[in-house]
Amino acid sequence: MNNTSISLILVVRNEKNYIELSLQSLINQTYPTELTEIIIVDGMSTDGTREFLEEKVKELTEKGINIKLLDNPKKILSSGWNIGIKESKGDIVCRIDAHSEIDKNYIEIGVKELIKNKDKNVVCVGEVLKNEGVGFLGEIFAELYSSKFGVGNSAFRTGIQEPTFTDTAVYGCYWKWIFDKIGYFDETLVRNQDIALHTKILENGYKFITHPEMQIKYYVRSTFLAFIKKAFCDGYWITFSKKSYLRHKIPLFFVLYLLSIRIFFLFKKSGTVFAYLSPLFLYIFLSFYFSIKDGKSHRKFFLLFLFPLFHISYGLGSLLGILTFWKRKNEN
Numbered sequence: 001m002n003n004t005s006i007s008l009i010l011v012v013r014n015e016k017n018y019i020e021l022s023l024q025s026l027i028n029q030t031y032p033t034e035l036t037e038i039i040i041v042d043g044m045s046t047d048g049t050r051e052f053l054e055e056k057v058k059e060l061t062e063k064g065i066n067i068k069l070l071d072n073p074k075k076i077l078s079s080g081w082n083i084g085i086k087e088s089k090g091d092i093v094c095r096i097d098a099h100s101e102i103d104k105n106y107i108e109i110g111v112k113e114l115i116k117n118k119d120k121n122v123v124c125v126g127e128v129l130k131n132e133g134v135g136f137l138g139e140i141f142a143e144l145y146s147s148k149f150g151v152g153n154s155a156f157r158t159g160i161q162e163p164t165f166t167d168t169a170v171y172g173c174y175w176k177w178i179f180d181k182i183g184y185f186d187e188t189l190v191r192n193q194d195i196a197l198h199t200k201i202l203e204n205g206y207k208f209i210t211h212p213e214m215q216i217k218y219y220v221r222s223t224f225l226a227f228i229k230k231a232f233c234d235g236y237w238i239t240f241s242k243k244s245y246l247r248h249k250i251p252l253f254f255v256l257y258l259l260s261i262r263i264f265f266l267f268k269k270s271g272t273v274f275a276y277l278s279p280l281f282l283y284i285f286l287s288f289y290f291s292i293k294d295g296k297s298h299r300k301f302f303l304l305f306l307f308p309l310f311h312i313s314y315g316l317g318s319l320l321g322i323l324t325f326w327k328r329k330n331e332n
Contacts, residue, residue: 002111002112002115003035004035004091004092004111004115005035005036005037005089005090005091005092006031006035006036006037006090006091006092006093006094006107006111006173007036007037007038007039007084007085007088007089007090007092007093007094007176008026008029008036008037008038008039008094008096008107009039009041009081009084009085009088009093009094009095009096010022010023010026010038010039010040010041010084010095010096010098011040011041011043011072011077011080011081011084011095011097011098012040012041012042012043012045012049012053012080012098013042013043013044013045013049013072013075013080014043014045014046014047014049015045015047015049015098015099016045016047016048016049016052018098018099018100018219019049019052019053019098020052020056021101022096022097022098022099022100022101023038023040023056024101025100025101025102025103025104025106026038026096026102027060027065028104029102029104029105029106029107029108030104030105030107030108031107031108031111033064033065033066035090036066036090036107037066037067037068037088037089037090038060038065038066038067038068039067039068039070039084039087039088040053040057040067040068040069040070041069041070041071041072041080041081041083041084042069042070042071042072043072043074043075043076043080044071044072044073044075053069054069057069068087070083070084070087071083074187076187076190077185077190077191077193078185078186078187078189078190078193079185079187081095081184081185081193082184082185082187085176085179085184086184088176090176091175091176092110092111092114092173092174092175092176093173093174093176093179094107094110094171094172094173094174095171095172095174096171096216097171097218099218099219099220100171100216100217100218100219101216101217102127102171102214102215102216102217103214103215103216105213106127106214106215106216107173109125109211109213109214110125110127110172110173110211110214111173113125113163113173113209113211113214114173114175117207117209120207121205121206121207122206122207122208122209123174123175123178123201123206123207123208124169124172124173124174124175124178124198124201124206124208124209125169125172125173125208125209125210125211125214126166126168126169126170126171126172126173126208126209126210126211126214127169127170127171127172127210127211127214127215127216128210128211128212128214128215128216129145129146129170129215129216129218130215130216130217130218131143131145131146131218131220132217132218132219132220133219133220133222134219134222135222137222137223137224137227138219138220138221138222139296139299140295140299140302140303140306141220141221141222141227141306142220143294143295143296143299143303144294144303144306144307144310145220146294147290147293147294147303147307148290149286149287149289149290149294149307150290150294150307150310151247152247152248152250161212162212163209163210163211163212164209164210165207165208165209166208166209166210167198167202167208167245168194168195168198168208168245169198169208169209169210170194170210171216172208178201178206181204182197182200182201182204182206183197183200184197185197186241189237189240189241190233190237191233191234191236191237191238192234192237192238192240192241192243192244193241195238195241195243195244195245195248196241196243199243227310228309228310228313231310231313231314231317232313232314232316232317233317234314234317235251235252235313235314235315235316235317235318235319235321236317236318236320236321236324237317237321238317238318238321239252239317239318239319239321239322239325240321240322240324240325241321242325248318249318250311251311251312251314251315251318252314252315252318252319252322253315254283254311254312254315255311255312255315255316255318255319256315256319257279257280258280258312261276261277261280264276283308287304287307287308288304290303290307291303291304291307
């Protein structure tokens with residue numbers, strides 16, 4: 001009989017619009033309650049999230065649910081995850097995002113998959129995102145995040161048909177001992193902490209699996225400003241942290257190419273214009289194609305403009321990340 005215990009870690013800060021559904025999805029799991037603990041780490045919320053959590057934790061504790069609320073003074077995800085992991089008592093830890101709701105059998109599948117692949121050096125099993133948008137813009141953003149042209153070949157975003165070895169795992173179930181062996185999340189990074197840690201795990205010979213039956217409903221940003229800001233910040237921390245995969249670098253290459261076009265026209269030679277601009281023509285064609293393929297109804301038209309906005313914002317963030325890293329390196 002399986003008696004493997006698990007700690008579910010939820011790191012939050014000012015998430016009053018999402019926290020209740022996210023927490024409820026943890027409580028509704030099919031995995032045995034007596035083998036489960038829930039750890040919520042709050043980044044000193046000021047929007048009412050904290051008050052809600054204090055009341056909810058008290059209510060759930062009285063019902064016999066193993067749940068606790070901890071403070072995260074640094075307010076960032078990496079410090080919150082580290083606090084939760086170090087405080088956890090489970091054999092396995094699973095980190096969940098406050099913007100998400102996990103399916104009721106999420107933890108059960110994750111634990112079984114980890115145990116089944118224990119001899120294959122698998123230390124983390126992650127899921128497939130079901131992107132959800134709130135409102136008109138949110139629905140468009142959700143379609144972009146589900147498009148291979150929009151976000152690359154991330155298995156957890158675009159989907160898979162069977163359990164697959166991948167280079168990362170999102171909202172994963174980890175054997176807790178891996179953190180003692182490899183280290184914890186880098187608290188100097190505001191974002192991209194998971195990629196940085198996962199790179200170290202891969203370099204040490206361990207593996208990740210993404211499982212199609214482990215699904216999570218993830219609520220994407222619902223305003224234009226939040227959408228662009230997230231793209232820019234994600235791009236910045238990808239290059240600043242120096243840990244990324246090829247799909248993360250492509251927006252940077254695209255932005256550098258666009259900047260080079262201006263220089264090209266200063267020194268262009270006859271007969272070379274079309275050849276130099278052919279990548280741009282290809283990009284425009286692919287934008288049309290994937291807008292039609294991945295967009296729904298009238299939202300196809302908006303995807304056509306959002307693809308380049310997203311890629312350029314991400315790429316500019318990546319460029320700034322490189323410049324900032326070089327500047328700090330030279331100053332030291």
